[in-house]
Amino acid sequence: MQDKEYSRLSRLTAILTELQTKRLLTSTNLALKFGVSVRTIYRDIRTLEQAGVPILTEDGKGYTLMEGYRIPPVMFTEDESNALITAERLVLLNKDASLIRNYSAAINKIKAVLQNNNIKDKIELLSERVAFWQNPNHDDATSNFLPLIQTALTDFKVIKIIYYSPNSDSITQREIEPFALINKLGESWYLIAWCRLREDYRLFRFDRIRNMEITNATFSPHKMELEEYLAQYRKNNF
Missing domain, CATH: 1.20.5 (Single alpha-helices involved in coiled-coils or other helix-helix interfaces)
Incomplete structure (x- = not known):
């Protein structure tokens, strides 16, 4: 098999994997990911359709797999x-x-x-035979909230927390709208959320959350991008 043919076969397989892991994919994003033209992606999609893969096109949105279709498990290299x-x-x-x-x-x-x-x-x-240098207290887990917060974030559910603020040595009850998660290796997770009490975005350390409850209340998706928030945070704090 020629290198060019192998490259295309690898890309087709990768596109199949992407279609199974994401709900919608655009031709532009696929072209950027694989370093080819949008026209090449169009040809690849047609090839997959001709091979019997039920790819649906949502006008103005992108490609998706037919509901219920599953690709056989792939082999890992x-x-x-x-x-x-x-x-x-x-x-x-x-x-x-x-x-x-x-x-x-x-x-x-x-x-x-x-x-x-x-x-x-x-x-x-x-x-x-693989290890990473770590601080002596690495075994001491400081939170157990990550999956609950991830669910609230993707379901746009308001979270009610009891939060400790060391600067003021106070404990407050907050209703927050989860926006994004950040982590520094070996340290506590942080939740970026819109705080309804402060009426602004705030950083909440997981290990300072004393109690947490996911409410039935929902909120509208935030318009701001994560990189936009991080750029603003760096500007104000460094």
Whole structure:
């Protein structure tokens, strides 16, 4: 097989994977991701359709797979398997216990579908031979809120929290609209949210949240982009 043909086959496979992992994909985004023209993406989509993949086009929005269609499990290359194992060691340094628990469960399912016993042996060895330097208190998880906050964020649900502010040594009750999550390796997670009490965006450290409740109240999606917030935060704080 010629290099050009192999490159196209790899791209078609990658487009299939993207279609299964995302609800909508535009030809422009796909073209940028794979470094080809939009016209090339059009041809790729037609090729997949001719191969029997039920791709639907939503006018003005992009491509999506027909509801209920599932692509057979893909095989991981050795490099991809190694990347997953390395990421696992990084996750184990995280301060949120729920993330460690959920990622470990997910990675075990991935390991279970590996067909090649040789690769299984290799990733088992690699998992024992990769480590990251960490502070002495890395085992002390400081929160257990991540999946709940992620759900509230994607469902646009208002969160009610009891929050400790060390600067004023006070505890307040807040209703907040989750916007984004940020993390520095080995340290607590931060939630960026619109605080209805302060009427502004605020950073909330997970380890200062004393209690949390996801309410039934919803809010409209925030118009601001994460990079816009981070740029403004850096300008005001550095």
